[in-house]
Amino acid sequence: MAGNTSTPGASVVSRALALLFAFDAQHRRLTLTQLASRAGLPLATTHRLAADLVAGGALVRRANGEYVVGRRLWDLGLLAPVQTGLRQVASPFLNDIHAATQATVHLAVRERTQVLYLERLSGRASVPVVSTVGSRLPMHATGVGKVLLAHAPADVQERVLSSLDRITPYTVTQRARLERQLTRVRKDGFATTEEEMTLGACSIAVPVPGPDGSVVAAIGIVVPSLKRDRARLLAALQVAASGVARTLANELAPPGADAASRSR
Amino acid sequence: MAGNTSTPGASVVSRALALLFAFDAQHRRLTLTQLASRAGLPLATTHRLAADLVAGGALVRRANGEYVVGRRLWDLGLLAPVQTGLRQVASPFLNDIHAATQATVHLAVRERTQVLYLERLSGRASVPVVSTVGSRLPMHATGVGKVLLAHAPADVQERVLSSLDRITPYTVTQRARLERQLTRVRKDGFATTEEEMTLGACSIAVPVPGPDGSVVAAIGIVVPSLKRDRARLLAALQVAASGVARTLANELAPPGADAASRSR
DNA sequence: GATTATGCTTCCGCTGAGTGGAAGGAGGCC
DNA sequence: GGCCTCCTTCCACTCAGCGGAAGCATAATC
Numbered sequence: 001m002a003g004n005t006s007t008p009g010a011s012v013v014s015r016a017l018a019l020l021f022a023f024d025a026q027h028r029r030l031t032l033t034q035l036a037s038r039a040g041l042p043l044a045t046t047h048r049l050a051a052d053l054v055a056g057g058a059l060v061r062r063a064n065g066e067y068v069v070g071r072r073l074w075d076l077g078l079l080a081p082v083q084t085g086l087r088q089v090a091s092p093f094l095n096d097i098h099a100a101t102q103a104t105v106h107l108a109v110r111e112r113t114q115v116l117y118l119e120r121l122s123g124r125a126s127v128p129v130v131s132t133v134g135s136r137l138p139m140h141a142t143g144v145g146k147v148l149l150a151h152a153p154a155d156v157q158e159r160v161l162s163s164l165d166r167i168t169p170y171t172v173t174q175r176a177r178l179e180r181q182l183t184r185v186r187k188d189g190f191a192t193t194e195e196e197m198t199l200g201a202c203s204i205a206v207p208v209p210g211p212d213g214s215v216v217a218a219i220g221i222v223v224p225s226l227k228r229d230r231a232r233l234l235a236a237l238q239v240a241a242s243g244v245a246r247t248l249a250n251e252l253a254p255p256g257a258d259a260a261s262r263s264r
Numbered sequence: 265m266a267g268n269t270s271t272p273g274a275s276v277v278s279r280a281l282a283l284l285f286a287f288d289a290q291h292r293r294l295t296l297t298q299l300a301s302r303a304g305l306p307l308a309t310t311h312r313l314a315a316d317l318v319a320g321g322a323l324v325r326r327a328n329g330e331y332v333v334g335r336r337l338w339d340l341g342l343l344a345p346v347q348t349g350l351r352q353v354a355s356p357f358l359n360d361i362h363a364a365t366q367a368t369v370h371l372a373v374r375e376r377t378q379v380l381y382l383e384r385l386s387g388r389a390s391v392p393v394v395s396t397v398g399s400r401l402p403m404h405a406t407g408v409g410k411v412l413l414a415h416a417p418a419d420v421q422e423r424v425l426s427s428l429d430r431i432t433p434y435t436v437t438q439r440a441r442l443e444r445q446l447t448r449v450r451k452d453g454f455a456t457t458e459e460e461m462t463l464g465a466c467s468i469a470v471p472v473p474g475p476d477g478s479v480v481a482a483i484g485i486v487v488p489s490l491k492r493d494r495a496r497l498l499a500a501l502q503v504a505a506s507g508v509a510r511t512l513a514n515e516l517a518p519p520g521a522d523a524a525s526r527s528r
Numbered sequence: 529g530a531t532t533a534t535g536c537t538t539c540c541g542c543t544g545a546g547t548g549g550a551a552g553g554a555g556g557c558c
Numbered sequence: 559g560g561c562c563t564c565c566t567t568c569c570a571c572t573c574a575g576c577g578g579a580a581g582c583a584t585a586a587t588c
Contacts, residue, residue, distance in 0.1 A: 004542060004576055011545075012276035012575070013316035020340055021320075028343050033535060044577050047537070052277035058284075065536075069344040076284055077341020078398040079292050080333040091386055099363035122355050134342040268547050268571060275574075276546070297564060308548050311566070329565075532587070539580080546574080553566070558559105 006042065015041055016049055020058065020073075025135060029066045083109060086217055087118055089247045090208075093240040094121055097221065100236050104129050104222040106205075108144040110152055111136065113160050115145040118217075128198050129222050140178055141167050143203030144218035146191035150182040151207060151215035157182075170195040190234055192226060202226045206237045211249045219244070270306070279305055280313055284322065284337075289399060293330045347373060350481055351382055353511045354472075357504040358385055361485065364500045368393050368486040370469075372408040374416055375400065377424050379409040382481075392462050393486050404442055405431050407467030408482035410455035414446040415471060415479035421446075434459040454498055456490060466490045470501045475513045483508070 022030060022038035030038065036046035050067060053059040057072040090107050098105045104123035108115045114136040122129070131137055139145035139152075139160050149160055164173040172178045185191040190206045197203075205220025219241050221233060286294060286302035294302065300310035314331060317323040321336040354371050362369045368387035372379045378400040386393070395401055403409035403416075403424050413424055428437040436442045449455040458466045469484025483505050485497060 004578085005544085006577075011316050013280045013313055014320055016277045016280060017317070017320035017322055020322075021336065023340060023343050025343065028345065031535075032537095042577050043536085044538090044579095045575085048575080048577095049277055052275050053281070056278055056281035056285075058281055069340060071344055071346055072285065073337065074341040074344035074346045075398050076287060076333055077338040077344075078396075079287050079289065080335055080338035080341075081292065082335055082338045088386075095359070095362055095385060098359055121359055122352075132342075134339050268549085269573080270548075295564075296566095306548050307565085308550095308567090309546085312546080312548095530588090532585105534585080535583090537580105537582070540576105540578100542576085543573095544575095545572105547569105547571085549569100551566105551568080553564105555562100555564085557562080 012049075015039070015045070016053060019046065019049055019053060020069075023069050025132075029062070029068050031066055035067055083118055083217075086244075086248070090119065090217070090219070090244045093243045094119060094219065096243075097121075097219070097236050097240050098123070101221060101223075101233060103233070106131060106144055106220045106222070107217060108142075108148065108220070109217045110139070110148040110156070113139065113156055115139050115142055115148060115218075117144075123222070128200050130198055137197065138165060138167070140164050140173075141171050141193065141197040142220070143191050143193045143205035143222075144220040146181065146185055146193065147205045147207045147218040147220070148215065150185035150191065167197055168195055168199055170199075172196060190237070191220075192230075194226065200224060204230065204233050204237065206234070206241045208241045208248075209245050216248070217244075276313075279303070279309070280317060283310065283313055283317060284333075287333055289396075293326070293332050295330055299331055347382055347481075350508075350512070354383065354481070354483070354508045357507045358383060358483065360507075361385075361483070361500050361504050362387070365485060365487075365497060367497070370395060370408055370484045370486070371481060372406075372412065372484070373481045374403070374412040374420070377403065377420055379403050379406055379412060379482075381408075387486070392464050394462055401461065402429060402431070404428050404437075405435050405457065405461040406484070407455050407457050407469035407486075408484040410445065410449055410457065411469045411471045411482040411484070412479065414449040414455065431461055432459055432463050434463075436460060454501070455484075456494075458490065464488060468494065468497055468501065470498070470505045472505045472512075473509050480512070481508075 018039040018041065019035060022035055027038065032047060032050065033043065035050060036043045039046060050059060054061050057070050059067050060070045061067055087107065094105050094107055098121040102123055105121040106117055107119035108117050117131045117133055117135050120131060120133050137145065139149040149157060161175050161178060164175065164178065166173050172181065190204060192202065192204045194202045201222050202225055203220050203222045204226060205218050207215040208217040208219060210216035219237055221237065223233065282303040282305065283299060286299055291302065296311060296314065297307065299314060300307045303310060314323060318325050321334050323331050324334045325331055351371065358369050358371055362385040366387055369385040370381055371383035372381050381395045381397055381399050384395060384397050401409065403413040413421060425439050425442065428439065428442065430437050436445065454468060454470045456466065456468045465486050466489055467484050467486045468490060469482050471479040472481040472483060474480035483501055485501065
């Protein structure tokens with residue numbers, strides 16, 4: 001729009017989005033200068049666009065000058081069809097697991113080469129858990145991740161297996177060893193981790209099969225130790241997973257349109 | 265930016281936001297034409313801006329041409345400091361109530377003259393419930409709403425009381441009667457509704473007091489009937505509410521900055 | 529209390545990014 | 559074929575946006 005832009009070709013909209021997406025889980029509050037630098041825009045431009053965004057309610061400016069994401073964007077985000085159907089269907093079953101185990105319960109799907117956490121019920125026990133709703137974690141170090149990885153397309157597996165970051169001393173970073181684990185996951189129908197993502201936290205997870213036999217999601221729980229009641233936890237998970245799978249299959253009976261198209 | 269705009273003075277950013285906020289709970293999917301009409305923009309302009317938004321991942325265009333809110337906005341929305349602290353603190357207590365009662369559990373705050381639902385655990389029983397996370401409902405017809413209204417500033421009460429919409433045949437629309445109910449709510453420490461929002465659904469709710477004695481939120485549950493176990497439900501709610509209140513007070517012990525500033 | 533540093537706000541001349549009417553597809557229905 | 563609806567592309571006009579620079583406010587440093 002302007003004559004003397006430093007990056008001709010970039011639309012105003014793209015700049016505005018750069019400002020919005022400058023926020024992330026580690027940067028929920030940004031000063032003007034931080035915002036400008038993270039978005040890669042000149043300070044004056046940032047100042048003006050940010051003011052527009054504040055005027056529209058997309059951002060909020062605190063009394064101390066910091067910008068935060070506005071409530072209107074929270075509203076808007078909730079409308080995104082992020083597995084809406086899956087989450088609604090799964091919700092009561094997750095609650096059942098939570099009631100039965102008192103542990104932290106997760107519902108997750110695969111997003112490219114990472115685990116995306118769709119839902120989380122936090123447990124009573126003081127287990128350190130790093131995931132929150134919306135967070136992405138590596139597949140090879142989480143229970144739900146191993147389940148999803150074990151059933152992912154070959155090219156995804158290849159990409160994940162070719163670079164296994166060490167997160168704790170117990171993270172499985174040897175390709176061959178993880179491959180053996182994945183084979184077991186497919187055979188046994190569940191995956192476990194022991195302090196591979198967070199010290200002091202173990203997990204166990206099972207797949208949620210879709211109508212066509214593919215794996216559409218994973219349900220897992222996080223506990224301080226698996227020693228004691230692995231069998232009990234696994235039973236609870238499997239009941240829930242088959243419940244979700246059954247409900248999903250029924251819901252899809254009238255095979256209309258693409259996923260998540262049930263607004264009415 | 266352009267010479268021949270029909271509404272000079274409107275920034276590109278404001279137009280882009282108009283497009284985004286054209287989506288709401290009743291309109292999660294919009295065609296180009298719908299989008300243009302709801303945003304109040306010419307079709308060609310809408311087409312171009314929407315393409316920019318899609319390029320940035322803020323919107324997604326389905327195969328059938330419909331636009332929906334994109335996953336990146338979902339991510340972003342989760343970063344909004346919408347009572348982050350309150351929700352985190354309350355979550356385990358809400359789960360307790362849910363486990364104990366198997367009913368639909370709500371956490372809500374007041375937003376201007378409406379109830380804003382922050383959290384919802386759906387129950388097993390087939391009770392019709394209209395609320396979802398992020399939805400706003402009138403205060404006078406919901407349990408949590410009555411609690412929040414009873415403890416709202418006088419001007420808010422006045423505005424709400426001066427126009428009581430009828431939603432079901434049982435909605436309380438007489439000002440004097442609702443005022444008497446509010447007095448009781450303050451005295452008894454809980455509120456109830458009986459099919460005032462939805463036929464076949466009753467609710468009971470209690471306030472969550474903040475450190476300074478004001479009411480910061482309400483916790484409520486929805487059941488088919490209150491006849492049977494009102495006392496039991498009330499007890500569960502009160503335990504949870506005081507648990508949340510106590511945790512909140514402890515959390516605020518180091519009184520630093522404004523709410524929701526715990527990113528690390 | 530002067531000096532420096534840092535971060536925010538405002539100003540303003542230049543110009544190409546944005547605008548939207550209009551024309552041209554692409555389907556769907558009768 | 560004719561008609562309708564909805565989407566896409568084109569293009570001449572021009573003012574909204576651009577961002578360097580100067581000014582301002584506050585806080586730290588000497």
